[in-house]
Amino acid sequence: MIVFGPLLVIAGIGFFCWLLFTLAVFALPFYAGFIVAGWAFHTGAGVLGGAIIGVVTAGATFGVGQLTLAFAPWTWLRFAIVFLYTAPAAIAGYYATQGIAQLAMSSPTWQTTFSIVGCIAVGSTAFIRIFGANAPALGAKSIARA
Numbered sequence: 001m002i003v004f005g006p007l008l009v010i011a012g013i014g015f016f017c018w019l020l021f022t023l024a025v026f027a028l029p030f031y032a033g034f035i036v037a038g039w040a041f042h043t044g045a046g047v048l049g050g051a052i053i054g055v056v057t058a059g060a061t062f063g064v065g066q067l068t069l070a071f072a073p074w075t076w077l078r079f080a081i082v083f084l085y086t087a088p089a090a091i092a093g094y095y096a097t098q099g100i101a102q103l104a105m106s107s108p109t110w111q112t113t114f115s116i117v118g119c120i121a122v123g124s125t126a127f128i129r130i131f132g133a134n135a136p137a138l139g140a141k142s143i144a145r146a
Contacts, residue, residue, distance in 0.1 A: 013100075020096055024089035024126040026062065031088055033058025069130070078131070086127045093122025 023030075037054025045053060065085055072078045097118025101111040 020093065020122060021125045024093060024122050025085070025129050026058075027088040027092045027126070028065070028085050029058040029062040032061040082127060082131045085130050086123055089126035090119050090123030093126075094119035096122070 033054040033056075036057040037050040040053040041047065041050035065081060069078060069081045072081060094115050098111060098115040100118075101114040105111060105114075
């Protein structure tokens with residue numbers, strides 16, 4: 001029975017890391033939906049109205065970002081859009097890693113070091129997922145098709 005404890009802890013950490021990397025792409029739409037839902041609730045829409053408005057806002061934020069990214073004609077504009085969606089994901093990765101590091105170690109230097117590594121890992125993963133999903137099609141003379 002003592003063998004299963006560490007295995008379950010490793011499996012749990014692995015699951016939450018997978019979940020963090022998967023959901024990091026949706027950090028900006030989630031934040032926008034959460035802020036608008038809170039605003040709607042406090043202006044009298046109620047819990048259900050605030051939740052509906054928040055979900056619609058999050059979906060619209062994600063959809064507008066994807067459409068803008070798909071139809072952006074310049075590479076610098078595509079990079080700016082991807083950076084707009086990646087920055088909140090990197091910040092979320094920093095604070096998620098900071099929370100785990102505070103539980104695991106007492107040295108603030110190592111906590112910050114691991115938090116920066118988590119920020120870079122989550123940010124780069126979100127960048128690759130967002131930019132790679134809408135990468136421009138390669139021409140007929142690409143190396144992969146040769």
